[in-house]
Amino acid sequence: MSLKPLSEYTDEELIIEFKLNRTEAAFQILVKRFKSPLFNFVYRFLGDYELCSDVVQETFIRVFRNVDSYKNIGKFSTWIYTIASNLTKTEYRKIRSSKNFSISNFGQEGEDYEISDSTYRPDKIVESGQTGELIQKALLEIPEQYREMVILRDIQGLAYEEITEITGLPIGTVKSRINRGREKLQKLLKNV
Amino acid sequence: MNTENFNNKEEEILKALAKLEKVEPTEELEEKIYNRLDPRILLQWFSFSKGGTLGMALVIVLSLVFVVTESYQRISYIYDYKEGKEAVFQEESTVIPASEDTRSLLKIDKISRFSPKVKKDSVKVKSSP
Incomplete structure (x- = not known):
């Protein structure tokens, strides 16, 4: 491997360095690089700061523990996002089943119908003047596969x-889900 | 950030999504990760690293040495006992003799530590019919 400092390594070089030589500094740099993007992703999905912190911690611990299963054929970012995404969805399902936040009922197109959370009140959110909060609430309203x-x-x-x-998922499914997700978001935000 | 008009305008929603404020984790997040990893680092060190392999080998060798020496000692004790050298153990043991007062208090003349006497009368042997 080249003699450049670790901080200049790509994500893939860092994970390989950690995998082969157990260089803890390489893992630490990866934590620094990915903690914020992962935190944002998980937070936007779950909408709970504490829970999000737990999921992100667990993600890095899984990376550490399963580094040997990383294959240098794909991007490191996709690997870590996959781990985070799986953990987030598991956590979300746990919350949903424990709180009875929504009921799932498969319709003609196999999509989830969710009962609106009573805390989602666009009018109230508008009063507070926070677009970010408004979008976050709307995001939590759309089914998880679109979200x-x-x-x-x-x-x-x-x-x-x-x-x-x-x-x-196939690229076609990804694109259609993105479009449907946007439509649902637009519907939710239309009356604002 | 002020609210914007989202009426049927996908572009505006997309812009708003892209502009969403980044939620930053606390400073303690990294610390928590490393704290949770500490014991795992040790395990990993023992399991995978080169130094870990040497360390593991050293632990195994020391364990073997311990087992062998311990077994040898036990075998030699048994051998000595068979050879009639059991008295050596009695001499080495530090039995503090009871004082005269204690003896009189307990009403005993001798301290028979290793060979308690059993009265012949107290042992009844059942004879088979």
Whole structure:
């Protein structure tokens, strides 16, 4: 490997360095690079700061523990996003089942119908003058399969190809879910 | 940030999504990760690293040495006992003799530590019919 400092390594070089030589500094740099993007992704999905912190911690611990399963064929970012995404969805389902936040009922197109959370009051949110909060509430209202796509594409700014790798879905499905997610978001925000 | 008009305008929503404020994790997040990883680092060190392999080998060798020496000592004790050298153990043991007062108090003349006497009368042997 080249003699450049670790901080100049690419993500893939760092994870390989950590995998082969157990260089703890390489892992620490990866934590520094990815903690904020992952935190944003998980927070936008769950909408709970504390829970989000737990999921992000667990993601890095999984990376550390399963570094040997990383194969240097894909981007490190897609690998870590896949881990975070799986953990987030598991956590979200736990909350949903424990709080009875919504009921799932498969319709003709296999989509989830969710009962609106009573805390979602666009009029009240508008009064507070916080667009961010308004969008966050609306995001939490749309079904998880669309929410994930919208967050990855429109908030995190990932490419379609990266999203297909993260989710393991065909590109056509990814694109249609993004569009449907946007439509749902637009409907929710229309009356504002 | 002020509210914007989202009426049927996808572009505006997309812009708003892109402009969403970044939610930053607390400073303690990294610390928590490393704290949770500490014992794992040790395990990993023992399991995978080169130094870990040497360390593990050293632990195994020391354990073997301990087991071998301990077994040898036990075997030699048994051997000595069979050879009639058990008295050596009695000499080495530090039995503090009871004082005269204690003896009189307990009404005993001898301290028979290793061979308690059993009265022959107290042992009844059942004879088979």
